[in-house]
Amino acid sequence: MRGEASRLADRESRDSFALQLSKVGEDTWRIGNELFTITALLDGNAALEHALTEPSRSTEDKMALLSGILGERVHPFTMTILEDLVKRPWSRSADIADAVEDFGVDGMMYYADHTNSTAQVSIELAELHSALIDLPVVRARLQDTRANSDARVKLLHDILDGSGFNKVTLRLAEHAACNLRKRRYLSTIQWLIGKFSRHMGQSLITVTTATHLSDEQIAKLVDVYSAKLGRPVHVNAVVDASVIGGMRIQVGEEVTDNTVIAQLRHLQDTVKVGV
Incomplete structure (x- = not known):
């Protein structure tokens, strides 16, 4: 559970960029994907999380560190989001990865808005959740930490092949399988459903x-x-x-x-x- 400082940092940062992100249009797909990749990078590197949340370290130094890792491969708006996050106080170093993931989901939601598919994605996520309720063996394999991420993603692709799901639905389902983030697969899908529902009001x-x-x-x-x-x-x-x-x-x-x-x-x- 995130501490108060982390919840506030996450909420304030996302609120401050919500309008800008919603206007990016087609590029929100790229930004969302980049933020999911960076989430996985942070989850696998506690030292990097600590370096990016260390209060005594300047924002400029933190951004120089990120630039050295990411180079010029990421979208400028992705870097703008990261810069805002690293300058904020965090209850725990690991919480910054949660905030990056939240932004990644936001990017996918705004891309769904851009392509007029938000309601469709919400419905498809619910269909996936409903189908998995009665498939305990499949759920267990999708959240098996002993299997590598490629194996879990391949299983997901095999399951959803021919489903006709929107590409946002598929990407979110893939993210949930690729980076488990110490969660059960079904819980992640339910979390995504809740975020889309709140997004639609x-x-x-x-x-x-x-x-x-x-x-x-x-x-x-x-x-x-x-x-x-x-x-x-x-x-x-x-x-x-x-x-x-x-x-x-x-x-x-x-x-x-x-x-x-x-x-x-x-x-x-x-x-x-x-x-």
Whole structure:
């Protein structure tokens, strides 16, 4: 958990650049990717994190260090973001990597805005999350720290091949697999869903059923959950015949599973306990 100084540094820096980043347009794709790469660089080098957050070290010295590592290969706006981050106080050295990752996600969100695909990406992330809930073996392999990042990313590509997902969705899913950052894969996808929902000013409700919901059913769910949460909601309706019947509703990390398959599993577990 980040300390107060780190949370404040992250929030203030991102707020100060939000408008500028939103206007960069096509280059937000490049900036987001660069920031994800730098996140991985920092995660693998505690000495570098310490050097970039050392209060007694000047901003100029810190930027000279970064320039020596990154050269002129990165976008000028990426360097502007990094310069702002290294001049701020941090509770822990490792927290600066979290802030760089936050900026990377922001870059991807603004690229999605630029390409009018923000809602699509949010829905696709929810579809991925919903699909992985019932695939514990796949989840375990995606977050296996014993496997190298290339193996995890290849597995992800094999899973999503032919999915038709937006390239932002694919990149975010790939980032989550490539750099685990001491998180469970499903938790990272849920975190990304939350960030996109807040970015759009609404909450995403994922509803999984065996058959397609009617427009009337979706409208009723929107009314119920908008009133319950006190803000607009978007219903992501996922059809999964394997649930047989009933409905699974996910709001953030809270899942209410009233599907037939869930009830059968509960009955099976109950029988095992009673034997």
